[in-house]
Amino acid sequence: MPLVTTNILLPDPAHRLWPLVRWDGRLCDWYPGAVALTVHGHDKGAQRRLLLTDGSRLTQRLDHVSQIDDAYSYTILDSPYPVADLLAQIRVHPTGDGNAVLTWTANFQTTTLSESKTERFVRDLYEVGIERLRRLLIH
Template identity: 30%
Template sequence: MASTSVSRIVPASPKQVWNLIGGFDALPDWLPYIPQSTALEGGRVRRLTNPDGDVIVERLVAFHEAERHYSYAILEAPFPVTGYVSTLRVHAVDGQDGVAEVQWSGRFTPDGATDAEAEELFAGIYHDGLEALHQALSA
C-alpha cells in the first residue's frame, strides 16, 4: 500500500477554514478543478465532475466536526489505484490565531502504476488543492 501527505499553512483561523472546507459537498467552493459536486445518499456520497467531464464518486467514511477532519473513500475514478482512502484535516497553529494548517493525506494500492507514480499523482493533486485553498482564503 502506498501513501502520501501534503500540508499547507493558510491565512485564516481553523474555524474559518473548516467553515469553508468542512462540508463533504463543498469542494466546488474552493477547488477550481472540481466545479461540480452532487450530494447523494443523504450527503454520504458525492459525485464530482472535473472540467474534462471525468466523474469521481466518493463515500464519506468518517467525519468529526469538533476535531475538524473527515475521511472518504473513492468508489469510482479515473485514477490508477484501488482501496483509496483520504483524510482532509484542519489544525490550529500554536500561538497563531489567524492561520491554520491543512493536511490532506491518502493511502491506496497502485493499479497500473508504480507506488512512486501513484504517490506523485496524489501529492500533486493535494498540493494544487491546498494552493487553491490558500488563494481562496487570501482573496
C-alpha cells in the same frame, strides 16, 4: 500501500478554512478539475459526486466525521485516477495564532502506474488543491 501526507499552514483561522474543506463544503472552489458537486447525505455512508472538467466523474463515500475535531475521512468509490482503495482524511488544526494547518492524507493501491508515479500523481493533486485554497483565503 503508498501513503501521501500534505501539511500546510494557511493564513486564516480554522473556522474560516473548515467551511471550504468540510464534506459538504465548497469543494468546487478549490478541488483540482471539479466543476460540479452533488452531496447525498451528511453522515457515515453519505456520497458526494464530482464532475471533472474532462467530463469524468469522481464518487466518494464518507467514512467518518469527527465530533470533536474539524476532520473527516472518505473513500474513493469510482474515479478516473490511477488508484484503487484510496482512503483519505482531511483535518483542520487551529494553531492558536489565528492561522490553521490543513492535513490531507491518503493511502491507496496503485493500478496502472508504478508506485512512485502514482504517489506523485496524488501528491500533485493535493498540492494543486492546497494552492487553490491558499489563493481563496488570500482574496
